[in-house]
Amino acid sequence: MLTNNLELMQRASREGFAIPAINTQGGNYDIIRACCKAAQEMRSPIILAHYVATGAYSGHDWFVQVARWCAEKVDVPVSIHLDHGDSFETCMEMLKLGFTSLMIDGSTHPIEENAAMTNEVLRVAKCFGVPVEAEIGELLRLDNGVPMENKNIVDPDEVRHFLELCRPDTLAIGIGNAHGYYRGKPEIHLDVLEAVRRFTDIPLVLHGCTGMEESVVRDAIQLGVAKINFGTEIRYKYVQHYQEALEQMDHQGHSWKLSQAASDALAEDIKGIIRLSGSAGTV
Numbered sequence: 001m002l003t004n005n006l007e008l009m010q011r012a013s014r015e016g017f018a019i020p021a022i023n024t025q026g027g028n029y030d031i032i033r034a035c036c037k038a039a040q041e042m043r044s045p046i047i048l049a050h051y052v053a054t055g056a057y058s059g060h061d062w063f064v065q066v067a068r069w070c071a072e073k074v075d076v077p078v079s080i081h082l083d084h085g086d087s088f089e090t091c092m093e094m095l096k097l098g099f100t101s102l103m104i105d106g107s108t109h110p111i112e113e114n115a116a117m118t119n120e121v122l123r124v125a126k127c128f129g130v131p132v133e134a135e136i137g138e139l140l141r142l143d144n145g146v147p148m149e150n151k152n153i154v155d156p157d158e159v160r161h162f163l164e165l166c167r168p169d170t171l172a173i174g175i176g177n178a179h180g181y182y183r184g185k186p187e188i189h190l191d192v193l194e195a196v197r198r199f200t201d202i203p204l205v206l207h208g209c210t211g212m213e214e215s216v217v218r219d220a221i222q223l224g225v226a227k228i229n230f231g232t233e234i235r236y237k238y239v240q241h242y243q244e245a246l247e248q249m250d251h252q253g254h255s256w257k258l259s260q261a262a263s264d265a266l267a268e269d270i271k272g273i274i275r276l277s278g279s280a281g282t283v
Contacts, residue, residue, distance in 0.1 A: 002071040004100040005079040006131040006169055008045050008283070012226035013203040017278035021047035021081060021205075022270060023231030026054035027063030029070075030263040031238055036070045036078060037263070038270035044279040045077040046270075047101065047227065052082075052090060064098045076283050083229070084135075091121045095130060103133040107174070111136070111158060115165035122168065133205055133227075136162050137174020152176065156195035163200055170203045170227060175220075177208035180232055188216050193223040203227065214276055221278060228277055234266070241265040 005019055012018055024031045032048055039046035048067045055063055064080060071078035081101040082094040091102045104121040106114035118134040125132050137154030152174030159173055173196060175189045193204065203226035209217055210233040217228060245251065245261035274280050 001075055001077060002068055002100060003045075003077045003079055004129065004131050005045055005047060005077055006101075008077055009131075009170060009203040009226040012279070012282075013201065013224050016222050017282060018206075018221045018226050018228045019045045019047055019279055020270070020273045020277050021049045021083070021227050021229045022234055022273070023049045023051060023054070023083065023229070024063065024067070025235055025238070026050070026056065027058045027066045028238070029066055030242075030259045031234065031266065032066055032070045034238075034263045034266040034270055036074045038267040038274060039076045039078065040074040041267075042271055042274045042280040043076060043283055044274045044277070044281070045079075045283055046274075047079050047081045049081045049083040049229065049231070050094075050099075051084060051231075052086070060094065061097055068098065081133075083231075085121075088117065088120045091132075092124065095125060095128060099130070101131055101133070103135070103172075105135045107135040107137060111162050112165065115162055118166040118168055122166065131169035133170040133172060134162075134166065134168035135172040135174075135205075135207075137172075152178070153189050154192060156192055156199075159196050160199055163202070168202065170205050171200075172205035172207055175206075177206065177212065179208050180210070182211040186212060188212065188220070190216070190219055190223060193220060193225065197224045205229065209233075217276055218278075228273070230273055234269070237269050238262055238266050 022035050050063050067080045079100045082099050084105040085091045106117040122132050137152045154174045175192045176187045204224045205227040206220050206225045207229045209228045241262040245258045251257045
């Protein structure tokens with residue numbers, strides 16, 4: 001069932017679990033199906049996430065329609081989320097298309113400008129009951145696993161100042177995490193989460209979970225992280241499963257057989273993420 005998952009994220013933050021947010025590669029039916037299938041079987045809420053760049057092939061409206069259709073086939077909470085919206089205009093476009101959750105990412109800007117961008121989106125989104133995620137502490141994009149200087153460990157005092165200027169529904173903060181595959185063991189600063197949790201009960205968001213140690217993710221959840229994001233792992237696993245089906249199945253050129261095999265295999269991977277999040281059986 002289609003929802004915005006905000007109340008569940010607030011509950012998750014209090015009760016020590018998180019909701020998985022899975023990047024769906026621009027409305028790929030096989031991936032969206034796998035997300036909803038896994039969530040239904042595990043009795044977990046789930047978030048179908050969408051980057052603007054991944055909508056270049058099929059279109060953002062395609063993603064919304066496929067996500068909505070799949071969400072209505074299950075009876076667990078499913079939300080349609082814009083990840084890393086880069087402007088007010090982008091967020092408004094997605095709001096009009098029917099997204100039930102928005103992220104405005106002003107983390108590359110000074111705190112005051114970031115807060116102003118967040119407030120601009122908040123003012124409109126709240127009129128439609130759509131929650132808004134903000135970010136402070138820019139997340140690195142790793143280039144083929146090559147590490148760059150880690151500059152995204154935010155000062156808790158900066159988070160406090162940001163929250164004095166705006167009040168998003170959820171908040172992603174930079175603690176040494178990054179998008180893409182890590183090379184080696186990332187240094188994740190859980191002490192920052194702990195410090196932030198002392199002055200706010202806003203549900204926190206952990207981006208860049210692919211390749212992060214599971215013990216670190218679990219500890220982060222206990223410190224108030226209510227949403228864990230997976231993108232890189234999902235897209236590579238999907239391609240891997242499709243390739244295996246292509247090589248091993250007697251598919252006779254039926255692409256739907258390949259898609260179903262890849263989707264079913266990916267659903268098992270997503271079940272593992274649900275177990276990690278602690279959200280199984282919460283709905």
